[in-house]
Amino acid sequence: MTQNMKEILVTRSSMPSFEEYMEEIRPIWDSHWLTNMGPKHAELAEKLREYLGVERIDLFTNGHMAIELTLQAMGLGQDGRNEVITTPFTFASTTHAIVRNGLEPVFCDVDPETFTMDPDRLEEKITEKTCAVLPVHVYGNICDTEAIERIARKHGLKVIYDACHTFGETVNGKGVGTFGDASCFSFHATKVYNTIEGGAACFRDGKLGEKLYNLKNFGIHGPEEVRAVGANAKMNEFCAAMGLCNLRHVEKEIEKRRQADLRYRTYLEGIPGLQLNCVQPGVRHNYGYFPAVFDKEIFGADRNEVFEALAKHNIGARKYFWPLTSAFAAFAGKYDPRETPVALKVSENVLTLPMYADLETEDIDRICEIVVVCRK
Ligand SMILES: *Cc1c(COP(=O)(O)O)cnc(C)c1O
Numbered sequence: 001m002t003q004n005m006k007e008i009l010v011t012r013s014s015m016p017s018f019e020e021y022m023e024e025i026r027p028i029w030d031s032h033w034l035t036n037m038g039p040k041h042a043e044l045a046e047k048l049r050e051y052l053g054v055e056r057i058d059l060f061t062n063g064h065m066a067i068e069l070t071l072q073a074m075g076l077g078q079d080g081r082n083e084v085i086t087t088p089f090t091f092a093s094t095t096h097a098i099v100r101n102g103l104e105p106v107f108c109d110v111d112p113e114t115f116t117m118d119p120d121r122l123e124e125k126i127t128e129k130t131c132a133v134l135p136v137h138v139y140g141n142i143c144d145t146e147a148i149e150r151i152a153r154k155h156g157l158k159v160i161y162d163a164c165h166t167f168g169e170t171v172n173g174k175g176v177g178t179f180g181d182a183s184c185f186s187f188h189a190t191k192v193y194n195t196i197e198g199g200a201a202c203f204r205d206g207k208l209g210e211k212l213y214n215l216k217n218f219g220i221h222g223p224e225e226v227r228a229v230g231a232n233a234k235m236n237e238f239c240a241a242m243g244l245c246n247l248r249h250v251e252k253e254i255e256k257r258r259q260a261d262l263r264y265r266t267y268l269e270g271i272p273g274l275q276l277n278c279v280q281p282g283v284r285h286n287y288g289y290f291p292a293v294f295d296k297e298i299f300g301a302d303r304n305e306v307f308e309a310l311a312k313h314n315i316g317a318r319k320y321f322w323p324l325t326s327a328f329a330a331f332a333g334k335y336d337p338r339e340t341p342v343a344l345k346v347s348e349n350v351l352t353l354p355m356y357a358d359l360e361t362e363d364i365d366r367i368c369e370i371v372v373v374c375r376k
Contacts, residue, residue, distance in 0.1 A: 016242075045057055053174065054178055061233045064093040067201075068096075068101065072101055084132045085132070112346070139291050164191065187200070196242050211228075215233065218231070263364045303348075306371055309370050309373070321350075
């Protein structure tokens with residue numbers, strides 16, 4: 001393989017040094033306490049509560065279970081209202097969490113700049129069956145929380161944010177996890193911050209805390225006391241230990257990502273027919289992704305051509321998010337993706353380029369050269 005055929009994947013998991021992790025897991029070895037809300041779990045929950053600036057947090061085995069169990073803990077659907085308004089421009093998890101709760105997803109279109117729920121399209125989706133809104137912060141872009149929550153309040157709807165793309169972000173200094181009734185994060189290996197696999201729900205109502213706890217631990221409150229029916233979605237001690245290590249470095253990692261984002265922009269900003277991620281005033285971004293939306297008519301090549309050109313050079317970009325969740329084979333014939341034309345257009349034209357903290361400057365330059373050469 002020649003030097004410039006070096007494989008570049010779309011992402012690369014952040015990890016502490018081997019020694020740092022060994023040191024962190026030594027007490028687990030000594031105590032034989034591997035899971036079930038051990039000391040690492042407690043320490044990580046407290047450190048994340050501080051870092052995210054939230055009042056209440058609970059940890060889960062992954063981000064999906066945080067979302068799915070939060071919807072369940074709220075008892076959505078129990079009063080006969082079973083529709084949850086969400087957006088289809090997201091990862092499978094968001095829509096699946098709704099469906100797996102026996103609820104009906106209703107798809108609202110997105111804003112063409114932020115790719116998050118368009119509040120101007122929200123109210124027309126509300127019916128007497130609507131019980132909640134589940135908006136997604138996409139690529140680190142934060143939803144119009146003010147407008148969404150104003151509409152939700154007016155109609156008595158719960159608001160749960162899928163905040164999986166926005167770990168560590170703030171809006172005018174306020175943690176993104178403080179918005180709505182609840183916000184859920186993912187700590188999957190591919191995210192800006194990881195616990196190998198893991199997730200968290202941040203929530204306002206203290207009563208939700210016990211319900212979430214029951215759902216993640218079989219309702220068990222002692223060797224002889226089972227108070228509720230629940231599943232198992234506990235974060236184990238090894239994942240919590242990874243989280244403690246990675247949390248020490250996350251600020252540095254975000255700074256490195258910011259530098260990578262800047263480098264990309266020096267090449268790609270201002271190219272006609274190429275839309276980059278927006279910059280939201282007052283938002284401290286985490287640079288989790290580097291999306292580029294290609295307008296074939298103006299740019300001269302469509303995103304599939306760019307994808308192929310990069311693949312030929314062993315560079316992995318991703319068609320993320322494509323297809324829309326409303327177009328999944330799992331839901332064949334149930335939803336019409338054309339009802340959210342903006343989301344459909346973005347999903348057909350977007351590519352996320354490689355982005356991770358250790359992405360090298362020369363590699364970014366090479367990626368950009370390949371992208372630019374695609375213009376005919
Ligand atoms: C990663 C992700 C999830 C799911 O998180 P897991 O930890 O992989 O279960 C949900 N929604 C979005 C938008 C995500 O990016």
